Amino acid sequence: MILNDEQIERYSRQILLPKIGGGGQERLLAAKVLVVGVGGLGSPVAAYLTGAGVGTLGLVDSDSVDITNLHRQIIYSTDDLGKAKVEAAKVRLERMNPDVKVIVHKLRLTSANIMAVINDYDIVVDGTDNFPARYLINDACVLAKKPLVHGAFFRFEGQAMVIKPGEGPCYRCMFSEPPPPGAVPSCQEAGVLGALAGVIGLIQATETLKLILRIGEPLVGKLIIFNSLEMGFRKVKVPQDKNCPVCGENPTITELIDYEIFCGIKKKESE
Amino acid sequence: MSIKVRIPQPLQKLTRGQEEVEAAASDVKGLIDDLEKNFPGIKDRICDGQGKLRRFINIYVNEEDVRFQQGDATTIKDGDEVSIVPAIAGGAQ
Numbered sequence: 190m191i192l193n194d195e196q197i198e199r200y201s202r203q204i205l206l207p208k209i210g211g212g213g214q215e216r217l218l219a220a221k222v223l224v225v226g227v228g229g230l231g232s233p234v235a236a237y238l239t240g241a242g243v244g245t246l247g248l249v250d251s252d253s254v255d256i257t258n259l260h261r262q263i264i265y266s267t268d269d270l271g272k273a274k275v276e277a278a279k280v281r282l283e284r285m286n287p288d289v290k291v292i293v294h295k296l297r298l299t300s301a302n303i304m305a306v307i308n309d310y311d312i313v314v315d316g317t318d319n320f321p322a323r324y325l326i327n328d329a330c331v332l333a334k335k336p337l338v339h340g341a342f343f344r345f346e347g348q349a350m351v352i353k354p355g356e357g358p359c360y361r362c363m364f365s366e367p368p369p370p371g372a373v374p375s376c377q378e379a380g381v382l383g384a385l386a387g388v389i390g391l392i393q394a395t396e397t398l399k400l401i402l403r404i405g406e407p408l409v410g411k412l413i414i415f416n417s418l419e420m421g422f423r424k425v426k427v428p429q430d431k432n433c434p435v436c437g438e439n440p441t442i443t444e445l446i447d448y449e450i451f452c453g454i455k456k457k458e459s460e
Numbered sequence: 461m462s463i464k465v466r467i468p469q470p471l472q473k474l475t476r477g478q479e480e481v482e483a484a485a486s487d488v489k490g491l492i493d494d495l496e497k498n499f500p501g502i503k504d505r506i507c508d509g510q511g512k513l514r515r516f517i518n519i520y521v522n523e524e525d526v527r528f529q530q531g532d533a534t535t536i537k538d539g540d541e542v543s544i545v546p547a548i549a550g551g552a553q
Contacts, residue, residue, distance in 0.1 A: 229550070320549050343548040344469045363525075364547040368516040379470075381550055414545065419479065423466075425520045425543060428528045 229386030231316030261383030300445035
């Protein structure tokens, strides 16, 4: 791929960076990233990856834009209310940067479809809002050996980590099983500071760009914890667990699990 | 002995909104018991019926996950910082 004059100008401020250059920009334009959940995390991730010129962006979401989304899901406007999120996002993102090809997956990932969806992408970004999806995505990425950029938030606090299967720990190395339903309140019940979602989403976007560009030190084997009230970051070490049920020495999870079945979480009717 | 313990958002109801509390203990087991004395109900959130750490919540002494140290026998000394970190799920909604 050779950059044209407009591209050289559009991306000049990042091409100027010695660790990026024209070669890095070509790498970004050739990259294929899947963002799962285009909400509080997925919106800023998708917006910044689009700005940076990530050539192919897949978006997975089965929801429509709701008025309660707008305080944090910054790629949607009031005009988008009621529209499918992936469709509204595609219009907005392609207008931001016509170099980016946005592929929409208006569906909910399950054990039956996830492998086919992630197969076409280099990196998966988890911006989902529930444990069944998070564990399904983790397990699928481990089995498919796809790098996964994890992020989550709760009220005023958030977490992020990069999972590189085969090179470092996965989400189950840290938390081997999801909590039982009801043990942890959802964002719907707990509330969230919109800008906090932006901070965590942009950590995910930054890590994704680093993975594509192969620069710096990825957030592998470390969980970063951000507290917006005291405005501070902490990192804790996440060792690879040899007893991990999915990436350990004797894995017990060799096929994907739909936790919804036994977590009892109600499936959305809107699909 | 004074050890700083970081309380995650989901457990702050039990610590009356405090994000950081002090505890006195020489190991993780003692720390959980000391927290339970001051903030009744917290042990049940961290440990299962057998007193083992729940699988979706971790305890870090400084930066180290105690599961990869000596579990609840991991020693703690004055000035250490302990973090309780649960799995959280929010993102899209």
